[in-house]
Amino acid sequence: MSTPSILVTVPSDRLATDLGVMPDGVELQVWAMDSPAPAQRIDLVVPPYMSMSNMLSRLEGVEVGLVQSQSIGYDGVRDILPSGMRFANAASVHEASTAELAVGLVIAAQRGIPDFVRAQDQRRWMSHSAESLADRRVMLLGYGGVGKAIAARLKPFEVDLFAVASSARVEEGMPVRAVEELPELLGDTEIVVISLPGGDATRGIVDDAFLSALPDGALVVNVGRGPLIDTDALVAHTSRGRIRAALDVTDPEPLPEGHPLWEQPGVLIAPHVGGNSSAMRPRIARLVRSQIERLAAGDEPLNIVIDG
The missing domain is CATH 3.40.50.720 (NAD(P)-binding Rossmann-like Domain)
Known part of the structure; x- marks a missing residue:
């Protein structure tokens, strides 16, 4: 043999x-x-x-x-x-599954689905008007495989969609702005979906200045890596109810019991399951x-x- x-x-x-x-x-x-x-x-x-x-x-x-x-x-x-x-x-x-979760987190946060689940646990009928996804200005921070998969799934929701990556370009009809342009783009961005890779170059890219530049009530969704966001800055903004967040990844991770993010208003947390379907x-x-x-x-x- x-x-x-x-x-x-x-x-x-x-x-x-x-x-x-x-x-x-x-x-x-x-x-x-x-x-x-x-x-x-x-x-x-x-x-x-x-x-x-x-x-x-x-x-x-x-x-x-x-x-x-x-x-x-x-x-x-x-x-x-x-x-x-x-x-x-x-x-x-993992691109398709991560994109599915990203869109799911956006919809859940915008339409208040966690509130409905809590009300159901209490057998309580709770009706309220919620934020739409339609007509919102959405930034995709990162336009690799996952970012493109998210874009493909968000387009039918009638959003004003654009991407931010390392260099400016138009790619398959998608306007992509350079990361250096972030300060001028954040002021009218209502939803940010982050799918950047981790590493020193992107660590803390979403910091206090980034969050401060977003309008009140903006939603930050992270399906990339936890250290992309400065956790202390995010806690400071969400604790005031100024920024909302939906996170599949956190820093630290797993998020320890007693961490302030667990109880912040307007924060939805998934346990790093984007690709695990x-x-x-x-x-x-x-x-x-x-x-x-x-x-x-x-x-x-x-x-x-x-x-x-």
């Missing part, structure tokens, strides 16, 4: 099952990265989804061809990834299967964001 030329590890039996029969010459092993590596050479390693950062040290001393993340974000990975390894993110897996399972399997087939064919992998 010939020795397989490519070794692939995945963190769960479920993902292994979803991948199906391997191409000739490919061996698939389940390795949750909670034990020593099964071999000194692994061509493709898929770490666990939510605990990857705690597991990458297991790759020290192992020859690895490619680390395939199950997440889009990779801020901080370069600091903990063993030197010389290639790393691919999971672009194409039923769409993830088939999409991550499709991406990993594609990477395996590309490696087997000698082709360049997809989504390389750290190239050794």
Whole structure:
């Protein structure tokens, strides 16, 4: 029997099952990265989804061809990834689900759905007029894969939509303004939806000056990374009822019991579940299967964001 030329590890039996029969010459092993590596050479390693950062040290001393993340974000990975390894993110897996949640958070906050849920718990009929989504001026802060997916879902809601990114342009009909223009754009922006990546370049981009420039009652939605927002500044503005927020990510995260954000008026919190939907399972399997087939064919992998 010939020795397989490519070794692939995945963190769960479920993902292994979803991948199906391997191409000739490919061996698939389940390795949750909670034990020593099964071999000194692994061509493709898929770490666990939510605990990857705690597991990458297991790759020290192992020859690895490619680390395939199950997440889009990779801020901080370069600091903990063993030197010389290639790393691919999971672009194409989470954009749709994260965009769904972003739009859901906007609608929930605008139409007061959390108030209705609380009233239902009390068996109380509560009727009130709420803010619309239609006709609101909406800024997409970040126009990568997630930002574009959010735009596609927001357009039918009859909003005045524009994006802000690193450079000004018109992309597929969407007006994109440069981040340097933020001070002149915030004054008439009623909803900000943030999907920027994390890292030093974007840390605290939504600070006191940013929030102060928004009009009273503006809504800030964050489905990017928690440190994009200065939490102390957000608490100061939401505690006065001047700014509202809907957050799938926070800083710190998880948000500890007793943190003031839990009880701020007009703040809706989701526990970092943007990409964690039923769409993830088939999409991550499709991406990993594609990477395996590309490696087997000698082709360049997809989504390389750290190239050794």
